[in-house]
Each structure stands twice: as structure tokens, then as C-alpha cells.
Amino acid sequence: MLKLFKYLKKYWLQIAGLVILIFATVAANLQLPDYMAKIVNEGIIGSDNGLIWHYGIYMLLIALGGAVATIGVGFLAAKIATGFSKDIREKVFSRVESFSLIEFNKFSSTSLITRTTNDIQQIQIAMVLILRMALQAPITGIWAIYKAYNLAPSLTWLIALAVGILVTFIVTIFLIGMPKFRLLQKLVDRLNLVTRENLTGLRVIRAFNNEKIEESKFEKANVDLTTANLFVNRLMVVMQPLMMLVFNLTAVAVVWFGAHSIGVGNLEIGNMIAFMQYAMQVILSFLLMSIVFIMVPRASVSATRVSEVIETEPQIKDPQNSKKIATKENGLVEFRNVNFSYPGADTPVLEKISFSAITGETTAIIGSTGSGKSTLINLIPRFYDATSGQVLIDGVNVKNIKLEDLYSKVGYVPQQGVLFSGTVESNIKYGAT
Incomplete structure (x- = not known):
């Protein structure tokens, strides 16, 4: 995947704008719990309606600004990823056009079609996730941990415990899923090959009455691909409820231990609410990162396959010192x-x-x-x-x-x-x- 990042150089200005908007989005999202804490501690408990309205308007403006920044992040991420995949597709196509039959025999036509279409599509999807989630999630997580620690240092261990459990889940799923992602693209190649053989050799198949044999070949390729896809999708399905379980248990733990701290006078109610929101932001950031870690391995396999095509030098090239065919001769x-x-x-x-x-x-x-x-x-x-x-x-x-x-x-x-x-x-x- 890293080998293809050099094609992002032309988008450096848009990437810089994207990073700025991501920081604006994170700042807006993490500023809201602070104002919520002030409304609870000073406005609701102090019965100060003016202060509630004052901070409420601030929260509304910050939320609107965050929404605009989020829209900008989505727009720029999609534009960069689409342009990036377009450039790679053009590079692959121009390279394939220069291939001799030696290179075609090495890759096969069906594999080259898959690499030009499906593989690049996987890279584009992963690039959108990287530009949006992979940049935003770490910034949100680190910043939220810092703000949560300042609010309630005694409860920070709950966030550390939740993050440790999430990291364990993510690493386990990554190790289990990576071999399947490699296999998945090969199975797509195989299905394309069988389909192409059936379509191009349809008359021969009918002439020898071999429809049943070809149907069984297609059935095997189709079942193998379906089985691999089901395994990958089940991994993702299992991951989401596990993440939500950790999410909800953390919220319960924050309320439980936070209530005890409030009871002994070590924590204000508003600060506990803000801490809970920061804890949820941290867990949510790791949830987003887990989605990236699920998609990136498959995209990494696709990127390796695409890089193989781009980096393959054709064995048959123009000579350094070329000669012209004499015009007086004619076709000997x-x-x-x-x-x-x-x-x-x-x-x-x-x-x-x-x-x-x-x-x-x-x-x-x-x-x-x-x-x-x-x-x-x-x-x-x-x-x-x-x-x-x-x-x-x-x-x-x-x-x-x-x-x-x-x-x-x-x-x-x-x-x-x-x-x-x-x-x-x-x-x-x-x-x-």
C-alpha cells in the first residue's frame, strides 16, 4: 500500500486542507462536553437560566461549525480517493498496454482485469477510510483521553481498561482475517477465469455436450468465493456487537464509579457527564480504527497485486540504438x-x-x-x-x-x-x- 502513496503527491494541497478540517471537526466534537459540564454544574444546579442559554447558543454554533467541517472532510476524502484510484488505473492500463505476451502469460488476462477493476476499487474504499477515519480517530482518541484525565484522573483507568480490551479484539481479528483477505482476491481471479472460459468457449462446450462439467467448475469457484466472503463478513459481524458491549459496559462503569466519587465530594455531576462523553469518544475512535484495520488488510493485498503490475518491466522494449528498415527493400x-x-x-x-x-x-x-x-x-x-x-x-x-x-x-x-x-x-x- 505504501508503494502507491507516491501517487498522492499531486493532492498535497487538498490533503493539507483535509487535515485542517479534521482538526476543526475534532475540536468541535470535544468542546461540546466542556460546555455541557458548565451548563449542569453552573446553570442547572445554580438555577441560572441565562447561563444555560448563553452556553447553549455556544454549543449550537460549535455543532454547526463541526457539521460544516465534517461535510468538508467527506467531500475532500472522496475527491482525493477517486482521483488517486483514477491515476493508478491509468498507470496500470498504460503498463499493461506495453506488455508482451510473456507478461500476459505471467499474469493472465482475467487476473489483469481483476487488478484493474476490483483491486483498485478496494484501494479506493480503503483510501476514503484512511483519509477520514484513520486520521480522525487517533487525534480524537488522544485528545479525548487528555481532556478526560483533566476532568477526573481517578476514573481514567476505566478508559485504559476498555482500550486494552478493544486492542486485543482488533489484533485477534486482524491475525485471523489477513490470510482470508489474501485468499479472497485469488478466488475472485478464479471465478473470473472460469466465467471467461465459459463465455468464450460456449460453442465448444455445447458441441461436446460438456455443460454439466462446466457448471460444476463454476459451482466450485462460486462456492469457494462465497465461503471466503461469509467468513470475512462474519468476522465483521462478530466484531461490532463486541465493540458495543465494551462501549455500554464502560458507560455503566463510569456511572457506577462516578456516582461513588460524587457521593464523597471528589467529582461534580457535570464533570462526570463530560467524562462519560469523552470516554465514549475514545471508544468510538477505536471502533472506527477497527473498521480501518478490517478494510486495510484486504486493500493491502489488492495494492500489492496492483503494484506488481505497475512495477513489472516489459521484457520486450525499444532498442537504445534503433535502426530503420531500408525503403529500397520491401518485405523480405x-x-x-x-x-x-x-x-x-x-x-x-x-x-x-x-x-x-x-x-x-x-x-x-x-x-x-x-x-x-x-x-x-x-x-x-x-x-x-x-x-x-x-x-x-x-x-x-x-x-x-x-x-x-x-x-x-x-x-x-x-x-x-x-x-x-x-x-x-x-x-x-x-x-x-
Whole structure:
């Protein structure tokens, strides 16, 4: 996740404004209990209606200011997170466009689709939570503990106990949930793969009457993903009532021990009410942080997957010292002692291939299924690079030609036709630009 934060640099001014508004929101929320204590201690007990109205108006204005600041925080957080995810998506897309077939085989098309859509969506959701809750919760918690200690030092141990219990819950859930978050994204990839295979191979499946087999494959992928999602959601469902239990027990404890302190004259009623509100603010801040800790691990897995794509350098690049194809020649293709092996393979697919495809003649490459015909053709436009030997066009090694120049010289018709979104005309003119 940290690797992607560099794309936030362009939003530094908005982030600075967000931090200011967060401090304003926290200050407003924590100022209200002070005025409440004064109203109870001085206004209600002292029967001073004027003072109640005076502090009541102050509280109303502070509450309105806090509401405006909260709206501003939500607006800026959404704007920054949306722009951040847009920049990452563009970066991923531009990187994928530069990939050769080697990189596509490494990631697979379905995984790249998931990383570009679902993974980046998870990062965007987590970024909103980080900008809103992860910044606001610690500030609120620390500030509220400070103010609560000043009001009633003898009751502060209740907050420490509640915070200790909450931290234990959060860490336990984090350790249990993290492996499942890693598994979840892989299962999404698997479901996308099975769905894509069914849609693209629908005619073949029907021709061989294998609908039941494909249905069982989809059912397994779907059930596995559903099971993992249920486990994660149950973790979150269990966490909320536990947090609320701690929240309510803390409130009862504050009233119990606070009443005893009031009885012996060590604490005023208004201060006890304010202390209770501060204690609730502390627990609420940890509750918000727990939500962040639940979402961030899943986003962290997604961020790692997205970073893998962005940081993967394509193996096939433009040469440093490129050469132009001579204009006097016209389309002579030569293979000179070419060998090719797929990455990680022990046996070469092509071995000692040498031939010339002369201009004006039709050259057919014939062989059985899996003999390497398509692989051989893919070496000409550099979808793959020959392991050894040379592939030349008009006497120039294709490795020494800029990819843009090479593609402009080579016409390529794939085995499987592809229709892009748009009109028939736009598809026909696709290679004319």
C-alpha cells in the first residue's frame, strides 16, 4: 500500500486542507462536553437560566461549525480517493498496454482485469477510510483521553481498561482475517477465469455436450468465493456487537464509579457527564480504527497485486540504438538459426529454424497441432523474442527496430477474430490510423 502513496503527491494541497478540517471537526466534537459540564454544574444546579442559554447558543454554533467541517472532510476524502484510484488505473492500463505476451502469460488476462477493476476499487474504499477515519480517530482518541484525565484522573483507568480490551479484539481479528483477505482476491481471479472460459468457449462446450462439467467448475469457484466472503463478513459481524458491549459496559462503569466519587465530594455531576462523553469518544475512535484495520488488510493485498503490475518491466522494449528498415527493400523476412523456449520450459519449442519468406511469394508454415507454427509467427512482430538466432525484416534484426516502426511494417491477422466496441466502420478502420 505504501508503494502507491507516491501517487498522492499531486493532492498535497487538498490533503493539507483535509487535515485542517479534521482538526476543526475534532475540536468541535470535544468542546461540546466542556460546555455541557458548565451548563449542569453552573446553570442547572445554580438555577441560572441565562447561563444555560448563553452556553447553549455556544454549543449550537460549535455543532454547526463541526457539521460544516465534517461535510468538508467527506467531500475532500472522496475527491482525493477517486482521483488517486483514477491515476493508478491509468498507470496500470498504460503498463499493461506495453506488455508482451510473456507478461500476459505471467499474469493472465482475467487476473489483469481483476487488478484493474476490483483491486483498485478496494484501494479506493480503503483510501476514503484512511483519509477520514484513520486520521480522525487517533487525534480524537488522544485528545479525548487528555481532556478526560483533566476532568477526573481517578476514573481514567476505566478508559485504559476498555482500550486494552478493544486492542486485543482488533489484533485477534486482524491475525485471523489477513490470510482470508489474501485468499479472497485469488478466488475472485478464479471465478473470473472460469466465467471467461465459459463465455468464450460456449460453442465448444455445447458441441461436446460438456455443460454439466462446466457448471460444476463454476459451482466450485462460486462456492469457494462465497465461503471466503461469509467468513470475512462474519468476522465483521462478530466484531461490532463486541465493540458495543465494551462501549455500554464502560458507560455503566463510569456511572457506577462516578456516582461513588460524587457521593464523597471528589467529582461534580457535570464533570462526570463530560467524562462519560469523552470516554465514549475514545471508544468510538477505536471502533472506527477497527473498521480501518478490517478494510486495510484486504486493500493491502489488492495494492500489492496492483503494484506488481505497475512495477513489472516489459521484457520486450525499444532498442537504445534503433535502426530503420531500408525503403529500397520491401518485405523480405528471414529466420537465421532461430531457437525459442518459453520462460521456465526445459525443451525449446523452435530449434535451428532457418528460412526466407521472399517478397511477392506466399510462404506457408505447415505442422501438426502444438508444433510451434503460431509461436514462429509471433517472433516476427516481437510478441516474443527469439532465445537465440536472428529474425530479420529487409536485412534488419527485429530486435534493433523500434516497436512502433516494426508494427507499421507488419500486417498481422490473428487466429481468433476480435471485435471491439463501436461500429462496424470503426472496427474496419481500426488498423488505418
